[in-house]
Amino acid sequence: FIRTSGQQLLAGRTVLVSAGGTREAIDPVRYIGNRSSGKMGYALARAARALGAQVTLVTTAPLPDPSGIATVRVESAAQMQQEMTDRFATSDITLMAAAVADFAPAEVAKHKIKKQPDTTGLDLQLQKTPDILASLGKRKRSDQFLLGFAAETDDLLKNASAKLAAKGADMFAANDVSNPAIGFGSDNNRVTLLTKDEDPLQLETASKDDLALNILKQIAIKLRDN
Numbered sequence: 058f059i060r061t062s063g064q065q066l067l068a069g070r071t072v073l074v075s076a077g078g079t080r081e082a083i084d085p086v087r088y089i090g091n092r093s094s095g096k097m098g099y100a101l102a103r104a105a106r107a108l109g110a111q112v113t114l115v116t117t118a119p120l121p122d123p124s125g126i127a128t129v130r131v132e133s134a135a136q137m138q139q140e141m142t143d144r145f146a147t148s149d150i151t152l153m154a155a156a157v158a159d160f161a162p163a164e165v166a167k168h169k170i171k172k173q174p175d176t177t178g179l180d181l182q183l184q185k186t187p188d189i190l191a192s193l194g195k196r197k198r199s200d201q202f203l204l205g206f207a208a209e210t211d212d213l214l215k216n217a218s219a220k221l222a223a224k225g226a227d228m229f230a231a232n233d234v235s236n237p238a239i240g241f242g243s244d245n246n247r248v249t250l251l252t253k254d255e256d257p258l259q260l261e262t263a264s265k266d267d268l269a270l271n272i273l274k275q276i277a278i279k280l281r282d283n
């Protein structure tokens with residue numbers, strides 16, 4: 058699709074993408090993670106490059122570095138926050154496709170946690186992680202575009218519009234993860250794009266690559282019209 062897309066709709070633009078699920082360390086060998094594969098974020102990064110943008114990908118996913126894209130490896134929400142914040146001011150378009158853990162262990166054990174024969178359980182104290190998207194939303198200038206993702210199992214559009222408003226994003230891509238044929242780990246996806254001023258736009262179910270191209274075209278149109 059890279060060859061046939063033709064138009065360089067994002068030539069001269071810088072695009073920053075986050076991808077994958079964060080890993081929050083419990084001790085040197087264990088972490089709390091989630092089921093995000095990172096595929097949607099990688100597809101967005103490749104599509105942005107195909108449309109002519111200069112792309113940076115901040116990722117936790119165990120996938121190879123995509124060619125022609127500056128790739129930054131991170132693990133935790135805190136590390137992702139740092140790398141995204143450092144690059145945000147110079148990005149025209151920022152796409153927050155990562156599945157950021159909402160909670161992380163309050164303290165990381167320095168040594169591997171061991172059990173004894175009489176151990177019956179383990180209490181882990183978790184604390185809220187920084188909301189990366191919301192903090193970027195607060196810094197956003199009017200010439201910048203910020204996209205968030207909402208994966209929901211219930212009340213998709215209602216929950217996603219609440220997040221759009223609360224986090225200061227320009228657009229949210231909402232997807233229904235109660236359907237296993239689309240979403241996490243799958244190669245296909247279906248999203249509805251939500252913005253402040255326009256009606257929800259449901260994009261066709263498609264491969265993550267085609268969907269990414271479609272999402273970026275919608276963003277390019279919005280940027281052009283502004």
Ligand code: CTP
Pocket residue numbers: 134153154155156157158159186187188189190191204205206207208220
């Ligand atoms: N997000 C983020 N930092 C967090 C949590 C979420 O940047 N600590 C971003 C995600 O990358 C996504 C958007 O916020 O683009 C929405 O994430 P989601 O998990 O759907 O929303 P939450 O605000 O975390 O609410 P909840 O999980 O309770 O539905």
Ligand code: CA
Pocket residue numbers: 157158159
């Ligand atoms: Ca969350």
